Amino acid sequence: MMKVRLGSRKSPLALWQTRWVAGLLEEAHPGLEIEVVTMDTIGDKIRDVPLPKIGAKGLFTQELEQALVADEVDMAIHSLKDLPTSLPEGLKFQGAPRRASPADAFISTKWKSIEEVPEGAVIGTGSMRRQAQIAYAKPGVRFEDLRGNIDTRLRKLHENGWDGIIMAAAALHRLEAQEHVAEEMDVARFVPAVSQGAVGIEVREGRPEVDALIEAIVCPETMEAVLAERHFLRALEGGCSVPLGAHAHKAGGAWHYHAWVGLPDGSEVIEGHYSGPNAAELAHEAVADFEGRGAHELLERV
Numbered sequence: 001m002m003k004v005r006l007g008s009r010k011s012p013l014a015l016w017q018t019r020w021v022a023g024l025l026e027e028a029h030p031g032l033e034i035e036v037v038t039m040d041t042i043g044d045k046i047r048d049v050p051l052p053k054i055g056a057k058g059l060f061t062q063e064l065e066q067a068l069v070a071d072e073v074d075m076a077i078h079s080l081k082d083l084p085t086s087l088p089e090g091l092k093f094q095g096a097p098r099r100a101s102p103a104d105a106f107i108s109t110k111w112k113s114i115e116e117v118p119e120g121a122v123i124g125t126g127s128m129r130r131q132a133q134i135a136y137a138k139p140g141v142r143f144e145d146l147r148g149n150i151d152t153r154l155r156k157l158h159e160n161g162w163d164g165i166i167m168a169a170a171a172l173h174r175l176e177a178q179e180h181v182a183e184e185m186d187v188a189r190f191v192p193a194v195s196q197g198a199v200g201i202e203v204r205e206g207r208p209e210v211d212a213l214i215e216a217i218v219c220p221e222t223m224e225a226v227l228a229e230r231h232f233l234r235a236l237e238g239g240c241s242v243p244l245g246a247h248a249h250k251a252g253g254a255w256h257y258h259a260w261v262g263l264p265d266g267s268e269v270i271e272g273h274y275s276g277p278n279a280a281e282l283a284h285e286a287v288a289d290f291e292g293r294g295a296h297e298l299l300e301r302v
């Protein structure tokens, strides 16, 4: 009988995701023994500084990667959105189970939808992408930085009397906090972050027995989507936190790819839609198109 150690952050969302992966692995491999090893990351330890100001990549993943390299865990379980597109030597992104909703959720007790929010309203978000997309859709809205786990964010919404906050819909579903959601935002307007809603499994290279365990729980359609989205981020990334979204999904037998970059104040935006039989090819098409339209130069101004 084989045993695997899963590395996880300690936040309620991270633990939910790790236990979900553990359950899928147990179901696929009866008799497999699983241990969950929890740890804090820099992102967990530094709670009061806006993430872009901390300035490093992999704020929520580095300690898990160190545990992988040190052979203290066999798999690191991440919100795939938090996993940088370039990984340390010897590590690889090996798989993702079926993705949940990639959408953002609007949370408010004052307004039923982001559309209703008036000029001068205050929205809490720590994400440059969310700020840029809302500023573009709703000029005149103001922003406050927001960090912390789900409970902290909901508490700040109420304490500060803000008009709303934005969080990943998947996170709220997983923690059964949907009652707070005013609206699941339209992904056609508010293009999700790369890999939002997906859980990613990172492993050491050269361990085929571990790869084989993961193979059984991977969703091929999810993998095609998230790899295509990660390609766009990797090609265009200017800094540690960028106002960039990419969303690939399959519908009606074809892949649809939507890419977005903008300035944080929403004053300039580049957006593209691509369709075809293969998500990876659409990602390459999107990168070439965005490069030709000055996306690197736009992101350098952020």
Ligand SMILES: NCc1[nH]cc(CCC(=O)O)c1CC(=O)O
Pocket (backbone or CB within 6 Å): 060, 079, 080, 081, 082, 166, 167, 168, 170, 171, 195, 196, 197, 198, 199
């Ligand atoms: N570090 C932020 C982060 N990383 C992953 C999630 C949510 C889960 C997901 O997108 O898969 C969140 C919170 C949020 O975006 O509101």
